[in-house]
Amino acid sequence: MIDLSEPVIGIYFGVVGAILGAVLGSFLNCFAWRIAHDEKITKGRSHCPHCGHVLQPWELIPVVSWIIQGGKCRSCKTKISPRYLIAELFLAGMFVWTIFTDGITIRCLRDLIFLCVLFTISLVDLEIYIIPNPSHFVSLGAFALALPFIDGGWWPNLRDGLIGAALLGGGVLLISLVMNKIMKKATLGGGDVKLLFVCGMYLGPMKGLFGLVTACIIGIAFNYIGNAVGRKKNEEDPAYIPFGPAISMGMYVMLLIGEPLVNMYMSLYK
Ligand SMILES: [Zn+2]
Incomplete structure (x- = not known):
């Protein structure tokens, strides 16, 4: 070491x-x-x-x-x-x-690859409001290859990842489908849901939820800043916010510092 x-x-x-x-x-x-x-x-x-x-x-x-x-x-x-x-x-x-x-560590290498993917898709999303699908294969590939080398063993990490992915990807998909019905328009892009699924794999359920909250706060802040500096809007839907960069940032920060925060939060209930 x-x-x-x-x-x-x-x-x-x-x-x-x-x-x-x-x-x-x-x-x-x-x-x-x-x-x-x-x-x-x-x-x-x-x-x-x-x-x-x-x-x-x-x-x-x-x-x-x-x-x-x-x-x-x-x-x-x-x-x-x-x-x-x-x-x-x-x-x-x-x-x-x-x-x-x-x-x-191998974990570091894995996280750096994930960081590079998030960085790239954020820039693409900011410009053309699309998160390219192949990016997810790179992230998931790095996750899978690193699994045997991550502290805690491959199975607990994979299990947590799957629960996190189901919770974040599935949960948000469900919420957005309900919202779509209520508001009669697409509220969250399909690209965002897929990105949340991948982030869930990396973070697991608890850090993932912390990441989601952080992403929402960053997203709202981005939107205010974007409006303040007169960012050009999506022509098809002026109310549309590219959420990819906010998800990426919130999730990655929680991937790095989430562990102690989750432990602190959990200790409140002991
Ligand atoms: Zn020139």
Whole structure:
């Protein structure tokens, strides 16, 4: 077991995690953009969406390039959205947090893969209001492969996961079907339900419920902020909120810090 509380080792893995997170943040941001804009994912090099200027390797260094170029394309001087900088810094921070929470374990690797999936689908959902289905296979695949290596044994973890998935995915599906009847319109996207199912697998029932509450709070906050900054609405349904990013964030935070919170809550009833 690698001891991250040793200063040298801790700093080393912190720096490696931050760099890895920033690089993946940059890559996945571009990946999400291409999914959302229906561009081929494998073909063609990264380019400026305005003038088509093909980015040179030194223009692709996460965080650093954006700051050096003052947030502008080197060729046409069009402003590059701070989305890139924010996304890279955000994922770098989340990587470090995950590494220090999980330690250098298979669980950590699994959670980082899950984090990358959630990060990508959140960006896609924000732009085109769709959570791509293949993402769930990646998450569930990582979950299954890691099962034998997770503390507590594979069966208790799988059992908790299945209960969590049934509770979150099934429960929310049921509520949304009832709401659909009452409000006579789709209240929650099918993509959100599938995402909740996958999150339920990772978190199990108790952390999952905590995650759901957190996701709702974040969703309401996002909606207020979105309205305040004049976010463009979904043309088909102006009242529609992309809930994917809120679910992703709430669930992932609870995956990391949920255990002590659940224990604290349960101790109230002892
Ligand atoms: Zn340009």
